[in-house]
Amino acid sequence: MKKFKHEMGYFVFLIPSIILFLFCVVYPFLSGIHLAFTDWDGIARTYNYVGLDNFFKLLSDKNVIRPIRNTLFYGVFVTALNNVFALSLAMILSRNLKGKAFFKTSFFIPLAISAVLASFVWRYIDSNLLSLIFGKSLLGGRNTVLIGIIIISLWNNLGSNIMIYMAGLAGISPDYTEAAMIDGANSIQRFRNITIPMLMPSFTICITLTLTSSLREFGMVMAATGGGPAGSSETVALLIYNYMFKYSRAGYAQAISLVFMVFLIVIGLSLNKYFRSREVDA
Numbered sequence: 664m665k666k667f668k669h670e671m672g673y674f675v676f677l678i679p680s681i682i683l684f685l686f687c688v689v690y691p692f693l694s695g696i697h698l699a700f701t702d703w704d705g706i707a708r709t710y711n712y713v714g715l716d717n718f719f720k721l722l723s724d725k726n727v728i729r730p731i732r733n734t735l736f737y738g739v740f741v742t743a744l745n746n747v748f749a750l751s752l753a754m755i756l757s758r759n760l761k762g763k764a765f766f767k768t769s770f771f772i773p774l775a776i777s778a779v780l781a782s783f784v785w786r787y788i789d790s791n792l793l794s795l796i797f798g799k800s801l802l803g804g805r806n807t808v809l810i811g812i813i814i815i816s817l818w819n820n821l822g823s824n825i826m827i828y829m830a831g832l833a834g835i836s837p838d839y840t841e842a843a844m845i846d847g848a849n850s851i852q853r854f855r856n857i858t859i860p861m862l863m864p865s866f867t868i869c870i871t872l873t874l875t876s877s878l879r880e881f882g883m884v885m886a887a888t889g890g891g892p893a894g895s896s897e898t899v900a901l902l903i904y905n906y907m908f909k910y911s912r913a914g915y916a917q918a919i920s921l922v923f924m925v926f927l928i929v930i931g932l933s934l935n936k937y938f939r940s941r942e943v944d945a
Contacts, residue, residue, distance in 0.1 A: 698917040705913030717918035727919070729894060730902040737809055737898065738878040741816050745873050746866075748817065749824035754858075756825070757832045771822040781819040782886035785811070802888055805895040812887055812896060816877065824869045831865035832858070860943050867938035875931045879923075899923050 699717055703710035721727065752770065756763055773781065786802060789811060794800040801811030835858065843853045881900035884890065890897035890905070897905075903923070906916035 695917060696921070698914050699921050700918075701914040703914040704911040705907055705916075706911065710914065713914070717915045718922070720915065721918060721922060727899070727902060730897045730899045733809060733896060734878055734880075734898045734900075737813060737816075737880065738874055741813055741877040742870060742874040744813065745817055745821060745824055746869055749821055749869065750828050750862075752821075753825050753828035753832060757829055767825075770825050773819050774822045776819060778819060778883040779886040781815055782883050785815045785818070786887055803892060805892055808888055808892065808896045812884060815883060815887060816880070819883070820873075824873065827865050827869050828862065831862045835861045860941070863938055863942040867935060867942065870938065871931055871934045874934065875927055878927060878930070 698710075700712055700714060701710040702713050702716075756767060760766075776784075789800050789802045794803075799807075801807045801814070839857050839861070840853055843857055848856070879900050880898055881904065884896055884898050884901055885904070888896045890901045899919070900923075903916045903920050906912045906919065
């Protein structure tokens with residue numbers, strides 16, 4: 664009975680968050696599913712049910728090809744670079760270095776800045792500094808705009824993964840490293856056979872969350888370029904927004920969002936299952 668009351672105490676603190684989640688996420692989602700099977704324009708009070716027409720149109724819509732390509736390019740490179748840099752910096756900051764606290768703070772501060780504000784800051788830097796140094800704007804070129812947005816994302820979000828990797832590294836017992844050194848293992852062998860397997864729980868969190876969040880990126884792209892120039896940085900999330908509010912095709916936008924949601928769920932669950940199966944007990 665005492666244990667039950669103790670557990671109920673934890674649950675009580677979750678109630679406000681659960682209510683907010685149900686009201687702001689679950690209810691709007693469930694109430695809007697049927698719109699994917701309509702021709703609603705997002706304004707009119709009436710609409711017609713069109714069955715699976717929106718989904719069939721999606722299969723032949725050439726306008727979604729470039730946003731899908733942009734989204735995959737952005738998501739894969741952000742995930743790869745973010746985790747490589749975060750792990751490298753976490754390993755450096757885990758050592759006893761002078762000024763370590765300063766660098767930790769420096770990498771953490773951008774997390775306190777919203778994606779929109781970070782985009783505005785880097786738009787100013789890009790147009791007033793980088794364009795003068797390199798003679799061209801990263802965000803203004805068709806071939807470089809995604810690179811510019813990736814740089815903004817890395818600066819804005821790197822700190823969270825650094826903290827997770829540092830926590831994972833702190834949880835690795837030095838006994839494993841000492842035993843490997845006695846056996847003659849070099850630094851690369853220790854990293855491959857000890858650090859990476861023991862960091863699998865951190866990889867599960869960092870890689871899964873980074874990939875799924877970057878694939879559905881909207882605010883940063885919208886604030887930095889609005890999908891331009893000429894659609895070169897338009898992502899799937901921005902495409903859904905445009906169909907919903909710009910082109911007045913809310914039913915079609917809802918159909919795209921449902922398919923995109925299923926894709927994200929499959930990716931997230933697959934990555935989580937893959938890394939969970941490779942976790943080892945400390």
